[in-house]
Amino acid sequence: MDGLDLLKKDWNKQDTQATLKAKDILPMLHKKSSSIVKTLFYISIGELLFWILVNTIPYFSSDSYREQLDKVYSDNIMIGLSVFSYAIILVFIFLLYKSYKSISVTDSARRLMKSIINTRKIIKYYVLYNLIIIAISLVIGFYYSSHYDPNVMKAIESAGMTVYIVVSVVVSTVFIVIIWLFYRLIYGLLLKRLNKNYKELKKLEF
Secondary structure, eight states, X not given: OOHHHHHHHHHHHHHHHHHHHHXXXXXXXXXXXXXXXXXXXXXXXXXXXXXXXXXXXXXXXXXXXXXXXXXXXXXXXXXXXXXXXXHHHHHHXXXXXXXXHHHHTOOSHHHHHHHHHHHHHHHHHHHHHHHHHHHHHHHHHHHHHHHHOHHHHHXXXXXXXXXXXXXXXXHHHHHHHHHHHHHHHHHHHHHHHHHHHHHHHHHTOO
């Protein structure tokens, strides 16, 4: 057997080993990716339930809070904003569910990579949307507090509107940063694992 035949034999051996390695790794990456997206789906549902509880428990446990909310939600704009906000969250949850189902039935590395990219985009826009809607809600909340909450109105009279605006901006910024850190911790950790799977899948492409 000459040198060329030996080289071809070695190439064929390497290709066979790589193919066997890919067949072994793909199911493992598929299972891990499916589990991560499933976890993201459950977290998004848990988050939705959390915000519903945050908004409903004080309403039924505090008469003064209920009166303030009734005044706020007498405005059709607030009702529309709330309905729109929850509708968008439900859409994101549905998209995550579709992404999970897509990954569950994927049978190729290329399709799995495409599903992972799609999931990353969904989470990115989901987090961005939530941060924006929280910022808008805080602005509206501070606005209505300054017009309907007697305690806040007295504080404004004594401290001044400028101080109230500065405090509102600082409080809003701190709150949004805390929420962003929460998203970065929870979603960021899972997306990092998903991205690691994506990089491993790219190595399987020949």
